[in-house]
Amino acid sequence: MAKRIDVSGLTAYYSTFKAIEDISMTVEPRSVTAFIGPSGCGKSTFLRTLNRMHEVTPGGRVEGKVMLDDENLYGSGVDPVTVRREVGMVFQRPNPFPTMSIFDNVAAGLRLNGSYKKSELNDVVEKSLRGANLWDEVKDRLNRPGSGLSGGQQQRLCIARAIAVEPKVLLMDEPCSALDPISTLAIEDLIGELKEHFTIVIVTHNMQQAARVSDRTAFFNLAAVGQPGKLIEIDDTERIFSNPSVQATEDYISGRFG
């Protein structure tokens, strides 16, 4: 059920500021693609264009095409709400809904999009929590508030919430940057399992993480502050980290700048 993403000529703006320019790439289904690059290079912005979250920011605007299999997300008549059901997202900081219990958090996407029978919900919640490797830790307290969990557990709860609606693609915006090393490891393991079912795109600042979890890596950079960010290259992760074809990538990876 995972789908292929095909981006061509994508440019995104904040009001008049051009944040990223002319990006084209392909993301294969059932793979993990990591975006790396210095701060401000537009990798998070680009990620957010992949499920039309970019336009939620006031002034956010996009030109170009993002094909999900053979549907353009930005085609006329496309409802961004349905796009986001197909392309789920996990954020930098864990953000469980504070008014909801653990169970309700996972069920939120389904419940808010339609009505379900209690038994169906039970199944989906258990399946999603198992999928997020959280079930054993929380199965006895599904009715406690989600915000009572530890940071790492909260983030896995958010992943469970995202996969409960069975998206085709899962976007992760620096999902581990607010977590300790042990929780980070748990999430990384989880990513490895999730890629069996989903197309995963992850933004990370941590190059070891990119090397550990991803199949392919895209390097973004910007010429100068105030200039739009650009895709420098995308390739198999191994190759990017051993023998990149662009000098800037090598400089960045070996820590010579950024």
Added chain:
Amino acid sequence: MNTTATQTPPPPPTDRIEPKSSQKTVVRPGDRIFSGLSKGSGITLLVIMAAIAAFLTYRAALALSENKANFLTYEDWLPQNTPPMFGIATLAFGTVVSSVIAMVLAVPVAIGIALFISHYAPRKLAAPLAYLVDLLAAVPSIVYGLWGALILVPHLDGLNKWLDAYLGWTYIFDKAGTGPARSLFTVGILLAIMILPIITNVTREVFLQVPRMHEEAALALGATRWETIRMSVLPFARSGIISASMLGLGRALGETMAVATVLSPNFIISGHLLDPGGGTFAQNIASKFKEATPLGQDALIASGLVLFVITLLVNGAARYIIGRRKEYSGANA
């Protein structure tokens, strides 16, 4: 597959990259209804404000066209006479004097209380005190009025005599006769007591927003507590204090019941602030309304319109200052 992305064949130029306007987002009916409702509510609010101004102006114009006296300078209020004559001079004087007295008394004391709660009071006392001040701000003004008329007025007799005896030479504290203290001065004191909680509340919140590091910087230079407050707390809070005071002023200007219960119904302009009598816009409306003729009601509406405009100006000024403060504190935050 190890081609770099930049080498993927560029999309054929004929492939229409949609013009920006064609990114017509599908708006769901739920969204349209909900955003329409909320926008409609905002517009309703604007309509109400416009209606207030329009209707008051209309009725006021009816009254003013009958008025044979100068509305701004005439000192008496006789809309029932033929020809009708009424003016707001006395009301304007009384409103300004009582509000000025209230501000002079309330602002320094409110700053003091706010400092007390935020910086001086023992920590265990501070939270309940803040809570108490909050509650006091909610006491209805009619209760202040009742208390002012029945308790405060008799208790101010002694002070009035004393002021008359020792400060009578200042003219303003010269008191003719021994009438009860139902004067603009008493009204000012009562208004001061009423607006204290509001000003204190806002000021205290501003004081609490002062970044801790500003104060620590001063303390680290060896400043005493007062010097710290002068160096880092007050400058930061200045515009906040001003806008809090403006809020209090707005309240004092428009206060009706507390003035109506205390002030003796004696329509005069007198620089002797301890003499009973005087009037304010709001008090005059409340006390004359029941006996007013139709023209009299319109005349009162005309005076209400003046009060409306004055409070608009005061609030506008307060808002302007708060707006500037936001920029200022934003840059520092």
Added chain:
Amino acid sequence: MSQTTVTPNRSPVFSSSRLPRWAPAVIAVASLALSIGISLVAGWESKVQWGLIAALLFVIGSYAVTARIEGRRQAKDRVATSLVWVCFLLAVVPLLSLAWTTISNGAQVVDGYFLSHSMNGVLNSDPGGGVYHALLGTIEQVLIATVIAAPIGLLTAVYLVEYGKGKLARAVTFFVDVMTGIPSIVAGLFVLSFWILILGFSFSGFAGAMALAILMMPVVVRSTEEMLKLVPNELREASLALGVPKWKTITKIVIPTAIGGITTGVMLAVARITGETAPVLLLVFGSKIINGNPFEGAQSSLPLYVYQEYGIGTEQSIDRAWGAALTLIAFVMILNLVARGIARWKAPKTGR
């Protein structure tokens, strides 16, 4: 301003001479005694004066003593401290007096009979009578005002926080601020001029409720806006990213997260309009009998009752005024306490 901590003429740097901790208390007691002495000798009866003189002596006394023993800078500090304390006491005295007189005078009047009977057939100089009709009127008027103002206020706040941009939103923000400052009597005059004088309706509880609603709206908008702004953006994004439409995100995620604060704000606004007298005076007119229909005929309300009974001026009616004032304060305070209770308990769950 000198910022040097080391004053050269004092030999031990860190242990300069300091006043003992009990010094302010001693100065306070001394100045109080002195002021009573002075006042008795001069024959001033007013206790207000005693207090003011004591306060003055206290400030001067602490400055003098500190300046001698600890130096000028410390003395200034001490004066500021004493001034702040004096301010606090100055304000506490009248406010305590207000609370005390209302409670003690009111408690003598308020009982089951007082709360359950109207003024029907009670003469001004008769004892007895009650506030039932006024309480009923207040509750009805406030309820109607809330039903009008709360939804408009809430939706306006939603508009400003979630949808509003551009000129319209700025205009609404500005006029909400302006509206907050409208004197209650002006709101009353507005409804009078348009509902009664122009449209020709008669005095009624509903007319009063409209004026109260105008006073309530901006308060609700302001407090709701603050609460909605406190809802982290991340929650909105999390919900949108699940493919939840915006309006459902607002109604199911944003508002429930802020509901405690919103309720508190609405209740505080209710408490505020409950005590409003002026518009009720102009529009509801006052009545001695029970009129349960807010849409027709004069009604009474608690604040109006206080004003009218005070205006009659007989001993019995003043007693009733205190009784009604206590009832009113109790009503308002209960609303306040409940509102704050909700704010505390309904705060977003953090788990423990």
